[in-house]
Amino acid sequence: MRRVNENEPYMLHKIKFGVLSPHEIMKMSRVTVVRPDIYESDGTPVTGGLRDPHFGAIEPGERCPVCGNTREECPGHFGKIDLARPVIVPHYGETIYHILQSTCRVCGRILIPQKRAEYLLNLYDRLRDKWPRLAENLIAEVKKEASSATECPYCGARQFKIRFVKPFTYYEDKPEGETRLNPIDVRERLERTLDDDLRLLGIDPVKSRPEWMVITVLPVPPLSVRPSITLETGFRAEDDLTHALAEIVRQNERLKTFITSNAPETMIEDAWLTLQHVVSAYIDNELPNIYQLTHRRKRPLKTLAQRLKGKEGRLRGNLSGKRVNFSARTVISPDPLIGINEVGVPMEIAKILTVPLRVTPYNIEEARKYILNGPDKWPGATYVYKVRSGKKIDLRYFRNYKQLAESLEIGDIVERHLIDGDIVLFNRQPSLHRMSIMGHIVRVMPYKTFRLNLLVCPPYNADFDGDEMNLHVPRSYEAMVEAKELLLVQKHILTPRYGGPIIGGRQDYISGAYLLTVKTSLFTEDEVARILSRAGYEGGLPEPAIIKPRRMWTGKQLVSLFLPKDLNFKGKAKINAGTLKCDDEDCFHDSYIVVDNGKHLMGVLDKNAIGAEKPENLLHLIALEYGDEEARKLLDTLFKSFIRVLEMRGLTMALSDVDIPESAKDEIRKLTEEYKKRIEDMIKEYREGKLEPIPGRTLEESLELKIIQELQKLREEAGSIAVNNMDPFNDIFIMARTGARGGEVNITQMAAMLGQQTVRGRRITRGFRKRTLPHFREGDLSPEARGFVKGNFRDGLRPTEVFFHAAGGREGLVDTAVKTSQSGYMQRRLINALQDLVVSYDGTVRDTWGNIIQFKYGEDGVDPMVTHHGKPVNIDLIIDKVRGK
Amino acid sequence: MVNTNKVQLLQLPLAEVVEGLPSKSVKKIDKRILKHELVPEHRVLTLEEAAEVLGRLRVKPWQLPHISINDPVISLIGAKPGDIIEIKRKSPTAGETITYRVVVPY
Ligand SMILES: [Mg+2]
Ligand SMILES: [Zn+2]
Ligand SMILES: [Zn+2]
Ligand SMILES: [Zn+2]
Numbered sequence: 001m002r003r004v005n006e007n008e009p010y011m012l013h014k015i016k017f018g019v020l021s022p023h024e025i026m027k028m029s030r031v032t033v034v035r036p037d038i039y040e041s042d043g044t045p046v047t048g049g050l051r052d053p054h055f056g057a058i059e060p061g062e063r064c065p066v067c068g069n070t071r072e073e074c075p076g077h078f079g080k081i082d083l084a085r086p087v088i089v090p091h092y093g094e095t096i097y098h099i100l101q102s103t104c105r106v107c108g109r110i111l112i113p114q115k116r117a118e119y120l121l122n123l124y125d126r127l128r129d130k131w132p133r134l135a136e137n138l139i140a141e142v143k144k145e146a147s148s149a150t151e152c153p154y155c156g157a158r159q160f161k162i163r164f165v166k167p168f169t170y171y172e173d174k175p176e177g178e179t180r181l182n183p184i185d186v187r188e189r190l191e192r193t194l195d196d197d198l199r200l201l202g203i204d205p206v207k208s209r210p211e212w213m214v215i216t217v218l219p220v221p222p223l224s225v226r227p228s229i230t231l232e233t234g235f236r237a238e239d240d241l242t243h244a245l246a247e248i249v250r251q252n253e254r255l256k257t258f259i260t261s262n263a264p265e266t267m268i269e270d271a272w273l274t275l276q277h278v279v280s281a282y283i284d285n286e287l288p289n290i291y292q293l294t295h296r297r298k299r300p301l302k303t304l305a306q307r308l309k310g311k312e313g314r315l316r317g318n319l320s321g322k323r324v325n326f327s328a329r330t331v332i333s334p335d336p337l338i339g340i341n342e343v344g345v346p347m348e349i350a351k352i353l354t355v356p357l358r359v360t361p362y363n364i365e366e367a368r369k370y371i372l373n374g375p376d377k378w379p380g381a382t383y384v385y386k387v388r389s390g391k392k393i394d395l396r397y398f399r400n401y402k403q404l405a406e407s408l409e410i411g412d413i414v415e416r417h418l419i420d421g422d423i424v425l426f427n428r429q430p431s432l433h434r435m436s437i438m439g440h441i442v443r444v445m446p447y448k449t450f451r452l453n454l455l456v457c458p459p460y461n462a463d464f465d466g467d468e469m470n471l472h473v474p475r476s477y478e479a480m481v482e483a484k485e486l487l488l489v490q491k492h493i494l495t496p497r498y499g500g501p502i503i504g505g506r507q508d509y510i511s512g513a514y515l516l517t518v519k520t521s522l523f524t525e526d527e528v529a530r531i532l533s534r535a536g537y538e539g540g541l542p543e544p545a546i547i548k549p550r551r552m553w554t555g556k557q558l559v560s561l562f563l564p565k566d567l568n569f570k571g572k573a574k575i576n577a578g579t580l581k582c583d584d585e586d587c588f589h590d591s592y593i594v595v596d597n598g599k600h601l602m603g604v605l606d607k608n609a610i611g612a613e614k615p616e617n618l619l620h621l622i623a624l625e626y627g628d629e630e631a632r633k634l635l636d637t638l639f640k641s642f643i644r645v646l647e648m649r650g651l652t653m654a655l656s657d658v659d660i661p662e663s664a665k666d667e668i669r670k671l672t673e674e675y676k677k678r679i680e681d682m683i684k685e686y687r688e689g690k691l692e693p694i695p696g697r698t699l700e701e702s703l704e705l706k707i708i709q710e711l712q713k714l715r716e717e718a719g720s721i722a723v724n725n726m727d728p729f730n731d732i733f734i735m736a737r738t739g740a741r742g743g744e745v746n747i748t749q750m751a752a753m754l755g756q757q758t759v760r761g762r763r764i765t766r767g768f769r770k771r772t773l774p775h776f777r778e779g780d781l782s783p784e785a786r787g788f789v790k791g792n793f794r795d796g797l798r799p800t801e802v803f804f805h806a807a808g809g810r811e812g813l814v815d816t817a818v819k820t821s822q823s824g825y826m827q828r829r830l831i832n833a834l835q836d837l838v839v840s841y842d843g844t845v846r847d848t849w850g851n852i853i854q855f856k857y858g859e860d861g862v863d864p865m866v867t868h869h870g871k872p873v874n875i876d877l878i879i880d881k882v883r884g885k
Numbered sequence: 886m887v888n889t890n891k892v893q894l895l896q897l898p899l900a901e902v903v904e905g906l907p908s909k910s911v912k913k914i915d916k917r918i919l920k921h922e923l924v925p926e927h928r929v930l931t932l933e934e935a936a937e938v939l940g941r942l943r944v945k946p947w948q949l950p951h952i953s954i955n956d957p958v959i960s961l962i963g964a965k966p967g968d969i970i971e972i973k974r975k976s977p978t979a980g981e982t983i984t985y986r987v988v989v990p991y
Contacts, residue, residue: 133991844942851948860979 018207019092025219029080030054030066033220036250038238050242050249055079055223076222081248083216083279084255085272086183090167090280090287092213095203097164099210100181100189102146102201105172106157108192110200111149112142121200139202146201167287168276182269183276187214218279220245240301244282244293251275326353326473332428333464335451336643339636340503341489343426343440344451345418345471347378350444353473354382354415355422359408368405370416371395378444379419387411418442418473423483425472426452428460432827435459435495435502439487455509455635456489458612459502490632493623499867500615501623501631505607505639510740511651512642513605514575516555519590522546523553527648531558534644535637555645556600562638564626568880569595569618574607574739593618607739610639615869621877624866657730658750658794664725668718668752672790675714676783679707683781703781704763708756711788715755719748726751754789754801757808763787764807775800914957925974927958930985935969938985952986959988966990 031054038051045051056076057064064074088096103110110117120142127135150159161173162181170181181189190213195205203210226239238246255271257263274291281293284305293301308314328349335344345353359367373380375395384393384404388411398404408414418424422442431437438459445451450469457463474480485491495502505513515521516531523531528541539561544551576582576591585594585602593603595618603609609618623631685691686703693702723744726733732750735741749755757764764787770778776785784790787804791797797805836848843861845854858864860872868874918924930938939946946969952959954966964970968988976982 131990133989137991842942849948850944852942852944852950855942855984856979856982858978859976859982862978 016207018204019209019212020219021209021212022215022217025078025080025217028078029217029219030077031079031220033079033081033245033249034253036246036253038242038246039236050220050238050245051223051228052079055220058223058227076224078222079220081218081220081245081252083218083275084252084259085275086187086214086216087218087276087279088168088183088186088214090283090290093164093167096186096190096210096213097162097170098143098147099193099198099201099203100162100170100186102143103189103193103197104152104155104157105159105189107152107155108189108197109152109154109194110142110197111146111152111159112200113153117197117200121196124200136202139200142200166289167280182272183214187211187216190214215279218248218282240295241282241303243295244278244285244301244303247293248275248278248282251278324472326475328353328471329468331449332452332462332467332469333449334454336454336640338443338451338453339441340453340455340632341439341441342443342453343424343471344445344449345424345442346448346450347444347446348448349471350418350442351376351378351380353418353424353471355418355473356475357414357416359410359412359414361410364408364410367412367414367416368408370414371405371408372401374399374401379417381414381416383415384408385413385415387413418444420444423474423480423488425474425483425487426450427470427472428462428467429470430824430827433459433495433497435492437487438489438492439483440489455503455505455612455639458504458506459492459495490628493628493631493635494620494865496863496865498615499864499869499871500613501617501620502613503635504612504614504617504619505610505642506612507740508646508651509639509642510607510611510738511735512644512646513610514734514738514740515649515651516642516645517559517600517604518555519604521555521645523555523558525551525553528553528558530648531641531644532561535562535641537561537637537641556602558641559600559605559638560595560598562634563595563598563600564622564630565598567595567598567622567625569593569621570880571603571617572608573603573605574611575604575737576608577737604738606737610642611739616874620868624868651731651734653730653732655794657726657732658747660722660725660751664721667721671717671721672714672753675710679710679783682706682710686781707781707783707786708758708763711756711783715748715753718752718755719744722748722752748792750793753792754797754805756783757787757789757804759787759807759811764804773800773803914961916961918957919961924958925972927962927964928971928973929962929964930969930971934971938969938971942985946987949985949987951989954988954990964988 031048031052033048033050033052035046035049037046038049040046045053053062053065054077056066057069057071057074060071062071063069064071064077066077067074112120120138124135124138127138151157152159160175163171163173163178165171168183170186171178172181190209190211193210198205198210221241226241226245228236228238228242230236251271251274255268255275258268258271277291278293280287280290281301282303285293285300285303286306293303295301306313311317328345330346330349338344357363357367357370367381370379370381371384375382380395382395384395385391386393387409393404395401395404420441420443423439424442425437426440427437429436436459438456440452443451450471452460452462452469460469462469474483489503493501493503522545525541525544541553542557542561545554545557546552570585571593572583573591573593576587576589580589580591582589582592585592587602590602590604593605593609594601605618608614611617611619614620619631619634622634682691682703686699689699691699691703693699694705697705723733726747728737732742732747736743736747759766764772767773771780772785772787776782780786784800787807789797789801789804791801837845837853839857840846843856844852845857846852862872864870868877935946942949946967949969952970954960954964959970966988970986970988972984972986974982974984
């Protein structure tokens, strides 16, 4: 296609792939390679070698002998290797096999009678446009029909079965015995086929004559495809492709000399086969049943197919994904004082990442300031593009900033440092959902880590045990606006994944909220001031809840200061369980949350009110009803005061927190003995064959299941003994009850017992012959011999118990490793299938061709992001609203 | 690129196709499957209805999801390739939902 202007857009109508013909290969070839060595002893490239100058100019200043250009202009030119004997291209092996089977071994006609063949071809032509899938089926049928013929309908020759051994060997089953068809035989047969017959076999004879699939001449790509690199030592290292090609030339020349010197036929055959293997490996070095080409008998060479395949290959590594500029990566650390929309950027990074600033009359003074600061002082500039001369000035080398600032003109572009208020994209891998990349507002800070607000940890799934994150700078106004309007953190408080808030409190925020709002917490004026000032609160205080002896406020009063004035909310707190259970406002345990017209009247705030990934909580309601800005305000104010409360009070754990009285320990010991006795009896019953089996299970399985069940119960009971003997206001218990961290299981394991350790859901059985460890007798089925741990973390474990605990723990690690790789692959395939689908304006889901995938998005046309945990409307909420409460 | 020719239903040389291909032995299909609770209601649209549906969705017939002529329900209700089928099925999100499919001869 000829275009006047290189930048003029044009449309590709279609792309057709075919097989390169020997004629075409020769036409584009500028040099025939006949020598396997690359350099002469004096270091000049060998003429007729793989670095022949006719492959194109590569050295600076060199003129190409073919096109006369220097290396900047010369596109590189192909060469060729004339193969002494033809060779089969392994990837066409299957196609060749089908053709051999379907055509006559003598005359080359398709093995279908003339009349029928004509009819089928006509049918195929008409079918092809309207029903391509059907046309394909027709071809499959034709192949089946033709390959089952035993006699040629044209010349009457008898046909024999062909056997194909991947990737390039064919045998013909003649009556006198099986004989191998060498590539010359194959090529001759393919040459005899007729164009119309080939079309019936689904081959376009104009673009892809089948004999071209057996190559007689091999194209050699130009040096730009296989550049050599000069090592620091001065040695030249050639590309893998060059090495592979050199091996082809070597084998080809060897075959040639055998042929010209009339060597015995077996030797020629042998060299020919070697050539076939080497050419195959040049195309794909990972084919089964070939000799792999290697680099000095070690590393396999990366040949053509290896360049394209896989994650790092051309397609996935260079076309679907690319390296980018204007990005940064470093370790993340928390900063509870910055806003959820913000990100702390190290000064060092801010001085490297830049934003182009087009100079206008309104910002020219600002731009001058950046230039005067230069590239090393923040906020400065790194480059200036002069609009008039089109020159790019690098401020690292042009140090007369004063002159540059003075000569600054409207229309110039200043590459200025990243400054506070810029918007950037922030990302943490694995980027599994859209919240993995969000827009943040820059805050330039000292030190070397990215800082982020703890409330945005859940969407990124980030923690600070060494996690790193990426940052990208949008550099056009369109991109910046798009980032602000669509990607900003506050636009992602609600997630489309399950219709609830994904941003919200975790850990300290939850225990802090609890400690602020719990009934027993009262705050003096001084404390109130400290709490509210962290939230940036400006305004008056309500009447104190207590006046004498001192004026004191409840935490609920303080929370109410931040809630929307007409907010109504009802719901159970997380602590609403066990003895603190109640189902409505009639709650004496402060475990039922009531917010009435913006007044937090009762119920503590914990995970169920302010937690992340908890649908239908207080935060969710505010985000849905009042919008993301109101929710953001709450997260940037009230939530900060939760942390302040925690700082003032302190939250930690001591060994004494998991101490339980001796009486409780005795109780647990007794309980354990009881259970062990029961299990012993079961084992005895089992040995005597008296055990009642569970339907559908063997006797052994039934015993195991029953034992596991019993031990499960034991641990639960031991756990509740421990919990009941604990101070409900000790710090770890607060954490567990409010959902901040840990649960009953963790407390049980610390204070009471670890319980049964399992591998694949069963008691631990493997290890030594008929026993788990040498500490036990063979065939011992008792709990402690099969992974039951009665010790706890507080008192310590016995050696065998440590071993069992480690065995159970290992399984968890293996599981996570396996699960992540499997779900990663599934994710990839799903995304590949779904990435181009769009919900169009008529509500249908379509692909890029306009094909309909779904007639209404989700069948109900509802955006899950704005649902109440998947339900489009929450009737109870509406009823409450209508009734005015 | 979507071909923007005039709206037309697919017509095909089906008789010839069937003649050209070796016919598969057609198994007798039990009519009771139509009454099974997991088999949604299928209905062949009339030409007018089909034209209305295609016009409303602004699609060519082949841009609808396909259903094979070999589908047991399709063979039972006697639909031909090119026919447009209306399927009413239960939906966990919408209660009941209507979808359309074009019958294809493969
Ligand atoms: Mg981590
Ligand atoms: Zn455009
Ligand atoms: Zn050139
Ligand atoms: Zn013949």
